[in-house]
Amino acid sequence: MNTPLTLPAPAKLNRMLHIVGRRDDGYHSLQTLFQFIDLCDHLTLTPRDNGAIQLTSEVSGVSHDDNLVVRAARLLQNHSGTPLGATLAIEKQLPMGGGLGGGSSNAATALVGLNHLWQLNLPLEELARLGLELGADVPVFIHGHSAWAEGVGEQLTKVMLDTPWFVVIHPGISVSTPGVFQDPQLTRDSRPITMARALQGGAPKWRNDCEAIVKERYPPIAEALDWLAQHAPSRLTGTGACLFAAFETQQAAQAIAQLAGQRWPTWVARGLNTSPLHDALGYL
Numbered sequence: 094m095n096t097p098l099t100l101p102a103p104a105k106l107n108r109m110l111h112i113v114g115r116r117d118d119g120y121h122s123l124q125t126l127f128q129f130i131d132l133c134d135h136l137t138l139t140p141r142d143n144g145a146i147q148l149t150s151e152v153s154g155v156s157h158d159d160n161l162v163v164r165a166a167r168l169l170q171n172h173s174g175t176p177l178g179a180t181l182a183i184e185k186q187l188p189m190g191g192g193l194g195g196g197s198s199n200a201a202t203a204l205v206g207l208n209h210l211w212q213l214n215l216p217l218e219e220l221a222r223l224g225l226e227l228g229a230d231v232p233v234f235i236h237g238h239s240a241w242a243e244g245v246g247e248q249l250t251k252v253m254l255d256t257p258w259f260v261v262i263h264p265g266i267s268v269s270t271p272g273v274f275q276d277p278q279l280t281r282d283s284r285p286i287t288m289a290r291a292l293q294g295g296a297p298k299w300r301n302d303c304e305a306i307v308k309e310r311y312p313p314i315a316e317a318l319d320w321l322a323q324h325a326p327s328r329l330t331g332t333g334a335c336l337f338a339a340f341e342t343q344q345a346a347q348a349i350a351q352l353a354g355q356r357w358p359t360w361v362a363r364g365l366n367t368s369p370l371h372d373a374l375g376y377l
């Protein structure tokens with residue numbers, strides 16, 4: 094039965110991000126706390142009896158074959174040897190180059206969703222190993238739970254985080270992640286911290302090690318971070334461009350979002366400990 098299945102691909106926030114080293118392959122070893130929020134793209138997956146993989150939605154700036162969703166589907170096909178294919182459609186809400194992990198999350202939803210539809214029954218750990226070939230942030234979206242991450246972001250330990258309401262602001266520009274990671278001013282050999290200290294909130298220098306560089310390279314992000322910091326501690330997610338602050342109540346978040354919304358695209362989103370994707374498929 095080739096019945097379409099629509100699944101969420103949630104955004105993530107990096108509640109903190111500490112860079113601890115640079116590896117020979119150019120990637121950085123880091124420590125981060127990942128949390129999902131209820132701001133999602135949606136993927137509709139329809140299995141096909143022939144092996145074709147077809148993405149029907151256009152995603153600006155990315156060719157069909159380079160789209161992470163198409164690459165994920167082909168990777169899973171090759172890995173499993175399935176003769177099946179799929180038609181894929183993305184309903185996009187998450188900004189590109191925004192630090193919310195949109196592309197990685199889309200790829201993870203394709204892997205987890207097609208594993209289900211193609212009845213491959215591969216364990217999530219195996220899908221996460223495959224996903225790492227597509228990007229350092231893909232494994233956490235397959236893991237599906239708030240996590241303390243080390244390595245390049247793929248060594249994951251499940252944690253329970255508080256679940257505040259977040260104001261998420263997009264300052265209207267996109268950041269080059271490799272550009273930030275390659276900036277000579279990025280501290281690359283700092284000491285690891287313990288998970289326990291990160292979970293306690295840590296010192297300000299552990300908030301997001303990319304923040305100072307990103308503020309310098311992208312003045313509109315500095316402006317938005319400074320504006321939000323007047324209302325609550327503001328942080329960058331990943332290498333940006335999005336930034337966020339946590340609020341105890343939805344009303345408090347909405348009040349700030351209304352002000353921010355006069356200047357920038359802004360969302361109010363709830364922090365989650367389990368991914369809506371995994372909730373939808375009955376994992377965890």
Ligand code: C5P
Pocket residue numbers: 119120121122123227228229230244245246270271274
């Ligand atoms: O893996 P992903 O495609 O998301 O990474 C984009 C770029 O970010 C990489 O090419 C690399 O330059 C940088 N990066 C890094 N260390 C990480 C994750 C990403 O240097 N842990």
